[in-house]
Amino acid sequence: MTNSSRAAYHHGNLVEELIAATIGMIEEKGVDAVSVREAAKRAGVSPAAPFRHFANKTALMTAVAEQAMGRLTLSVQQELSATGDADPVEGLRAIARGYLAWALANPTHFDVIASRTVIDFHGSPKLTGETEAIRLVMLDLIARGQASGRISAALAPDALMLSARAFIYGLCRMWIDGHFAEWHVEKPAGQAMAEAVELFIDMIGGRHATNLSGT
Amino acid sequence: MTNSSRAAYHHGNLVEELIAATIGMIEEKGVDAVSVREAAKRAGVSPAAPFRHFANKTALMTAVAEQAMGRLTLSVQQELSATGDADPVEGLRAIARGYLAWALANPTHFDVIASRTVIDFHGSPKLTGETEAIRLVMLDLIARGQASGRISAALAPDALMLSARAFIYGLCRMWIDGHFAEWHVEKPAGQAMAEAVELFIDMIGGRHATNLSGT
DNA sequence: ACCGAATGTAAGCAGTGATTACATAGGAGG
DNA sequence: CCTCCTATGTAATCACTGCTTACATTCGGT
Numbered sequence: 001m002t003n004s005s006r007a008a009y010h011h012g013n014l015v016e017e018l019i020a021a022t023i024g025m026i027e028e029k030g031v032d033a034v035s036v037r038e039a040a041k042r043a044g045v046s047p048a049a050p051f052r053h054f055a056n057k058t059a060l061m062t063a064v065a066e067q068a069m070g071r072l073t074l075s076v077q078q079e080l081s082a083t084g085d086a087d088p089v090e091g092l093r094a095i096a097r098g099y100l101a102w103a104l105a106n107p108t109h110f111d112v113i114a115s116r117t118v119i120d121f122h123g124s125p126k127l128t129g130e131t132e133a134i135r136l137v138m139l140d141l142i143a144r145g146q147a148s149g150r151i152s153a154a155l156a157p158d159a160l161m162l163s164a165r166a167f168i169y170g171l172c173r174m175w176i177d178g179h180f181a182e183w184h185v186e187k188p189a190g191q192a193m194a195e196a197v198e199l200f201i202d203m204i205g206g207r208h209a210t211n212l213s214g215t
Numbered sequence: 216m217t218n219s220s221r222a223a224y225h226h227g228n229l230v231e232e233l234i235a236a237t238i239g240m241i242e243e244k245g246v247d248a249v250s251v252r253e254a255a256k257r258a259g260v261s262p263a264a265p266f267r268h269f270a271n272k273t274a275l276m277t278a279v280a281e282q283a284m285g286r287l288t289l290s291v292q293q294e295l296s297a298t299g300d301a302d303p304v305e306g307l308r309a310i311a312r313g314y315l316a317w318a319l320a321n322p323t324h325f326d327v328i329a330s331r332t333v334i335d336f337h338g339s340p341k342l343t344g345e346t347e348a349i350r351l352v353m354l355d356l357i358a359r360g361q362a363s364g365r366i367s368a369a370l371a372p373d374a375l376m377l378s379a380r381a382f383i384y385g386l387c388r389m390w391i392d393g394h395f396a397e398w399h400v401e402k403p404a405g406q407a408m409a410e411a412v413e414l415f416i417d418m419i420g421g422r423h424a425t426n427l428s429g430t
Numbered sequence: 431a432c433c434g435a436a437t438g439t440a441a442g443c444a445g446t447g448a449t450t451a452c453a454t455a456g457g458a459g460g
Numbered sequence: 461c462c463t464c465c466t467a468t469g470t471a472a473t474c475a476c477t478g479c480t481t482a483c484a485t486t487c488g489g490t
Contacts, residue, residue: 030332031332114392116392116393117245117247121393122393122396154422155414155418156414158407158410159407159410159411159413159414162386162407162410162411163411163414163418165389166382166385166386166389166411167381167385167415169389169394170380170381170384170385170386170388171381171385173385174381174384177331178331179384181337192374193377195371195374196377196378196381198374199374199375199378203378203418203419204418207369
């Protein structure tokens, strides 16, 4: 009966409670204001106790990131499965929307995932694996889009892939990095970002013919 | 003769030497490993001395960021003036190239500018001003491109502007955040990023017609 | 019932940003 | 030349941090 809350010498489920306390601290004072001592205090435990479960602060933050990443991929996949797979471009649009929407709705969680200096991204199979999984889904969508002529075959898949990732990642990072502080006072930042996403996907879809001869 | 190096009780030009020491620390151990005590030690001065010139650690890091920003805008403007203003799209391409090239060549400096948690970006007129200046140049290029038909008028300037900024910012942040650790082993990350830039600018130029009717 | 493993505590170390009180140097004005 | 003010440095100290080591306690399997 490890689930009992006798709350004696042994805590019971310190791990999850430490993660929860950490998330609370992040939401209150930002990702840089996290301290494992404070997390221990909030869990009602000694300052050294967390180190029994996490080798160091980075490991604790990485655990938080893994939990956040799980929710992110869930959001993306839900958005993706809600879209039919008739048009690959719409699949890419769904991924972009899901990714952006989740980041806007959960800025603190996204902050943890994105702030690579405070987590051990490459040391976490879950983080690298789920990132790679999304990448492969996008690569498949691009390939199908080009096979059906929906995406120009002149666009190198690798470069297109990287462009799309950089775009959406940059958009989210600009958000959490505070780039929209004074921007677009007449228009909510979220709306501006959504419009940018639509424009970017439309560009991939090749909707905009111009005179290619230049000036 | 304040420039003399008598090196007595008063240091002479502690400010610049502290900034130099800070940059050295960043290049050695990363932006998060900076400590003002260590910077003071490297400058041969007491741990409290830096606080006579910088209100806090953030102010010191912001000074470093301002110096870095100056070099970034210089790089961008050089690349821009080296390109004729005949084709606005090529102007955008030049900005993107200059921005990316500088970030790749000076990752530590870019890291300081980008890591908004460690500097006071919005409190620095130089940082906000030079950022806004580049933004205005891009906005002008977009307007001219649309006026000449070189860029599709169907693309909302605001959204296009934001897309371009998010793209290039995301690319650079992916670089400094270590997203290219295992990627593209067969192809240098710098080359892959350059190709992504070319593709993105080409998309703005509308080079890629597809069947818009969908599948 | 016992014993080892898991999990907690207590105490302490080195390092951090920051503040306060005090010491020193240099330049302006008499 | 001397004095005084201000800029700039030092010394000492505080609260806090991540982390380690030695010790205490509890749980679970045999």
